[in-house]
Amino acid sequence: MSKTNDGNNSVDISANETDGSAGRHRMSYRDVAMHKVMLQDLVRTEAYEKAINAVVKPEHSVLDFGCGSGVLSMFAARAKAGKVIAVDRSPFIKNAQEIALVNGFENIDFYHDDHESLQLDEKVDVIVSEWMGHCLFYEAMLEPLLTVRDRYLAKGGTMIPAQLSLHVGLVVDEDVLEDLCFLQELPYGLDFSPIAHVPFQQSDLVALSPDSLLDSVADLGELDMLTITKTETPRVFTAKLIPSEKTDIFALCGWFSAQLSPGVQFGTGPNDIPTHWDQILFPLPQPFSVDPARELTITLSPQTEQVGKEQFWCWSISDSENSLTVNEQQLQQQAIVDVAQGKL
Numbered sequence: 160m161s162k163t164n165d166g167n168n169s170v171d172i173s174a175n176e177t178d179g180s181a182g183r184h185r186m187s188y189r190d191v192a193m194h195k196v197m198l199q200d201l202v203r204t205e206a207y208e209k210a211i212n213a214v215v216k217p218e219h220s221v222l223d224f225g226c227g228s229g230v231l232s233m234f235a236a237r238a239k240a241g242k243v244i245a246v247d248r249s250p251f252i253k254n255a256q257e258i259a260l261v262n263g264f265e266n267i268d269f270y271h272d273d274h275e276s277l278q279l280d281e282k283v284d285v286i287v288s289e290w291m292g293h294c295l296f297y298e299a300m301l302e303p304l305l306t307v308r309d310r311y312l313a314k315g316g317t318m319i320p321a322q323l324s325l326h327v328g329l330v331v332d333e334d335v336l337e338d339l340c341f342l343q344e345l346p347y348g349l350d351f352s353p354i355a356h357v358p359f360q361q362s363d364l365v366a367l368s369p370d371s372l373l374d375s376v377a378d379l380g381e382l383d384m385l386t387i388t389k390t391e392t393p394r395v396f397t398a399k400l401i402p403s404e405k406t407d408i409f410a411l412c413g414w415f416s417a418q419l420s421p422g423v424q425f426g427t428g429p430n431d432i433p434t435h436w437d438q439i440l441f442p443l444p445q446p447f448s449v450d451p452a453r454e455l456t457i458t459l460s461p462q463t464e465q466v467g468k469e470q471f472w473c474w475s476i477s478d479s480e481n482s483l484t485v486n487e488q489q490l491q492q493q494a495i496v497d498v499a500q501g502k503l
């Protein structure tokens with residue numbers, strides 16, 4: 160809708176004034192703070208630079224979907240891409256354009272657009288996008304990216320990242336359990352029992368150490384960014400897993416790993432160098448006994464991926480003897496019904 164590389168090099172932010180969402184984390188893309196966090200994530204940003212340098216050739220046109228500060232567009236320009244198109248729906252794109260100019264990159268075309276309003280009259284050789292949210296699905300950017308891919312990636316073109324994988328570990332750390340139990344332990348001599356069960360029903364952002372988990376990790380599935388379709392993107396990820404020990408587990412822990420281009424990858428799990436993504440903790444309502452003699456089935460399902468809506472998850476673990484499932488959206492809706500019916 161609004162190509163911004165006009166004669167004055169000024170970005171039109173009169174349209175697409177918002178990030179398209181009232182959600183708090185989306186609004187934050189208007190703030191330098193969020194972009195600083197991402198730029199300070201060296202694991203992430205240096206891997207993208209490496210992949211762009213490996214993939215982009217001088218004859219290539221590159222589309223940076225969700226350009227943010229413009230860092231990936233500038234990497235592409237520095238890799239001598241023939242053309243760079245930077246797209247973002249946030250008004251922050253005005254800053255991205257200024258940053259590109261002070262760095263001497265005058266050949267990046269900035270579009271203040273989202274996946275629906277974007278109008279290009281050409282296809283591109285490479286689409287680069289840093290679209291991944293916590294545990295991959297948090298930011299609802301996958302479907303918009305696939306829309307852009309289907310419209311603008313030339314036949315034989317390349318996606319960066321190329322492939323994403325989802326992983327789940329089994330949490331045995333007593334400190335995690337202690338933290339979940341906090342409200343049950345009469346803090347300050349007060350009884351919080353009406354809400355003390357809630358932490359066991361809600362996913363949470365955590366940064367766990369490697370020894371918080373059993374060695375056995377479930378690989379829940381892969382997304383091949385060239386071939387997945389909007390309708391075939393899995394909504395339920397399932398894996399079988401033999402636990403490495405007989406013990407009790409208190410939660411599941413989810414994260415993703417990314418292969419940006421052949422040989423360029425990073426992970427975001429407890430065993431990887433820390434990134435700003437950390438991990439998501441999926442607590443279990445009660446400790447679950449695992450045993451190498453009993454194969455586990457684990458499922459993880461992102462429930463809501465609509466822009467501006469809260470991301471809910473459903474998770475479950477079962478073996479031949481036991482089964483636990485948490486559907487946090489259902490539990491939250493039930494809490495709202497309870498309030499409406501005057502139960503509180």
Ligand SMILES: C[S@@+](CC[C@H](N)C(=O)[O-])C[C@H]1O[C@@H](n2cnc3c(N)ncnc32)[C@H](O)[C@@H]1O
Nearest residue numbers: 188197225226227247248249272273274289303
């Ligand atoms: C995770 S940030 C990445 C920013 C930058 N590429 C980087 O690597 O630092 C994602 C960016 O995508 C933008 N974005 C999210 N959904 C979008 C959409 N549907 N259309 C255009 N931009 C979008 C956000 O405003 C945000 O700037």
